[in-house]
Amino acid sequence: MDKAMTKLGSFWVSKKAKEEISHITNDLSSFSNTVEDKAKLFINKLKGKTQKALPDLLRENNLPPGLFPRNITCYEFDESKGKLIVHLSSPCEVCFKDSSIVRYSNRVKGTLSKGKLIVIDGMKTKVLMWVKVTSVYVESYKSDKVWFTTTGVKKSRPKDAYEMPREAIKVEEF
Structure with a gap:
């Protein structure tokens, strides 16, 4: 024994x-x-x-400037390839004006072009459960909606909910 x-x-x-x-x-x-x-x-x-502020870069590309939290560490943008990498000190989440919640890894990667951020890695949203966000886009300059594409689902949200970068809350894991 x-x-x-x-x-x-x-x-x-x-x-x-x-x-x-x-x-x-x-x-x-x-x-x-x-x-x-x-x-x-x-x-x-x-x-x-x-380097311009990330909200300004997003605005220039017709995406809401508050798509990422206010407290990012830094970002890298390769204009020739459209590769965007946003660094955060830890995994975190933001609750937006429309009550939607987005969770970010400590590094979010994607390809940025006019009106869209695609091939995203490091972003999730809560739709009954946490699902990976694969793209975020705005259909036209005048559109009042921003579309989040997750695994097999497209969800529109009011663009004005993402107009101002918000403070993120640290989470234990992405």
């Missing part, structure tokens, strides 16, 4: 140690990404390259 209890105890300690190591590894990776992102911004500032 004592041998069985000892084995069970060491299994539990081993499992807890693996979980703790996994958490430490994730924290170090997140810290490393944040340092790298800040270094890129610093180098660009030294070179005299200034």
